[in-house]
Amino acid sequence: MIEIDEELCKGCGICVDFCPLKVFETSDKINSRGYYPPLPVKEKDCVGCRLCELLCPEFSIIIINE
Amino acid sequence: MPEGLDRKEVAEKRRHRLFKYLRKEVLPTAFCPGCGCGIVLNCYAHPVDELQLDPNDIVAVTGIGCSSWIPSPYFLRDTLHTTHGRPIPFATGVKIMQPEKTVVVIAGDGDLIGIGGNHLIHAARRNVDIKVFLVNNLIYGMTGGQLAPTTPLGISTTTSPHGNVEHPFEIAELIAAAGASYVARWTTYHVFPLMESMQMALTQKGFCFIEIRSQCPISYGRRVGKRTGSEALQEYKESSVRIEDATEMSPEELVGKIIIGKLVKREKEEFTDNLRKLNLELRTRKIGRGPEEWSLS
Numbered sequence: 001m002i003e004i005d006e007e008l009c010k011g012c013g014i015c016v017d018f019c020p021l022k023v024f025e026t027s028d029k030i031n032s033r034g035y036y037p038p039l040p041v042k043e044k045d046c047v048g049c050r051l052c053e054l055l056c057p058e059f060s061i062i063i064i065n066e
Numbered sequence: 067m068p069e070g071l072d073r074k075e076v077a078e079k080r081r082h083r084l085f086k087y088l089r090k091e092v093l094p095t096a097f098c099p100g101c102g103c104g105i106v107l108n109c110y111a112h113p114v115d116e117l118q119l120d121p122n123d124i125v126a127v128t129g130i131g132c133s134s135w136i137p138s139p140y141f142l143r144d145t146l147h148t149t150h151g152r153p154i155p156f157a158t159g160v161k162i163m164q165p166e167k168t169v170v171v172i173a174g175d176g177d178l179i180g181i182g183g184n185h186l187i188h189a190a191r192r193n194v195d196i197k198v199f200l201v202n203n204l205i206y207g208m209t210g211g212q213l214a215p216t217t218p219l220g221i222s223t224t225t226s227p228h229g230n231v232e233h234p235f236e237i238a239e240l241i242a243a244a245g246a247s248y249v250a251r252w253t254t255y256h257v258f259p260l261m262e263s264m265q266m267a268l269t270q271k272g273f274c275f276i277e278i279r280s281q282c283p284i285s286y287g288r289r290v291g292k293r294t295g296s297e298a299l300q301e302y303k304e305s306s307v308r309i310e311d312a313t314e315m316s317p318e319e320l321v322g323k324i325i326i327g328k329l330v331k332r333e334k335e336e337f338t339d340n341l342r343k344l345n346l347e348l349r350t351r352k353i354g355r356g357p358e359e360w361s362l363s
Contacts (some may be wrong), residue, residue: 002208005082010095012100012283017296029241035099054112057295058094059082 001064002040008060011035015052015061021045024052084111089142096135100295102254102280106201107136109257110172124305125167129182132176132208133201133280133292157196165338166276168197168268175202176217179237190244190273192337197267199275200237203282203305211254211285221289238277249271249329253279255302256326257258263328272336275349281322 002023009031015038016024023046024038031037037060040046048065077317088111097103114124126137130150138145148156153171161169171178178186178200189196205223206212212225212248216234242249248270252260260278267274279285281298292298302324309327324336 003081010094010099012295014100014295014299018299033094051257054108054261055105055116055255055299056108057097057101059088059104059108060094062082 002043002046003062004037004040005062006031006037006061007033007057009035009037010058011037012057013038014055014057018055019052020049021047043049084108084115087111087114087142089139089330091099092139093197095140097132098282098284100276100281100283100297101132102203102282102295102296103133103136103201105254105257106133106172106199106278106280107140108267109260110136110141110199110264111294112261112355113268117265117268119168119268123167124170125157125160125164126159126170126172127153128171129173129177130208131177131206132282133172133174133203134177136172137170146338151177152185153177154182154185154196154198158189158192158194161194161196162338162341165195165342169195170268171196171198173198174207175200175204175237176206176214179235180206180215187244190241190246190275193245193247193273193334193341194337195271195273198276199264199267200277200348201280202237202277203233203280205282205286205289207282207285211289223289238275238329241275245273245334246275247334247336248274248331249277250275250327251277251279251324251329252326253299253306253324254281255299256306259326261316266331270331272334 128134
């Protein structure tokens, strides 16, 4: 499961560009500080490699492996 | 932040599994979007979690600069935020007086190599048991992009508008030659080996040094046409060469490449151990009886 803390995100887009399975897309809604957070559009493709969680500089992505 | 919610209340609701190591109330970080410092903070929290280090046994020492914000204020441990360029002398002092603590220095290239260059070299020579994680973004980022001793040749900066005419430091090689116990170089793209390397450094005795090549999209990236964190990470991905492969490559092939991997791992006598041994010996000789009989130790 992918959980995104939108209020922590600064919209740098690293998760969007580096997910090996291209799970994320940039959302078209802005958060309260004016950044575009990612949206896990293909969440069912996620295999839980945690690369996005590690590469996120703001701790805003949480991967919960079942 | 959503309307009507208290900052503390929002902080309490956050549930990343590493948040127990962070000062949640100061999040989001003050780093620019796409900055590598957040990735280093993320990577540093993992080995601390995995090694189950006692919170009271870590002392993080740091200087001045963007990357000095990684342990102070974001990392929830004892921190010493010192003057510009002097984290290593402070850390040496902490280690001598409290040898059972794990002393970690996280600071930037301007701090450790520029202002405090000699401290770094001599701490490596003495082999003081401190762990140094150098966040190298090739520029003085916080003050607006001035020339650092690590800026590559030809790059224009605020203080070198027509291009840099100086050669940069190969800092990991320098520290390896100075006599450190463990030296490695990674980038913020190589998060998994970086975490492994940090774990190794935290468990090995002696001076451990990891150079982490990190991106600065705002002050450095705009000078080289890499304005986002993603572009810089992509460059790290493409231009990194493992040290095992680099030995077979010619110097011409290695121009513009980042050599990553473990440079040195050696067993060596440690400075604070030797100092304590000598101290004990001299005091025993002077007082005429062993430390077990001293009323004051």
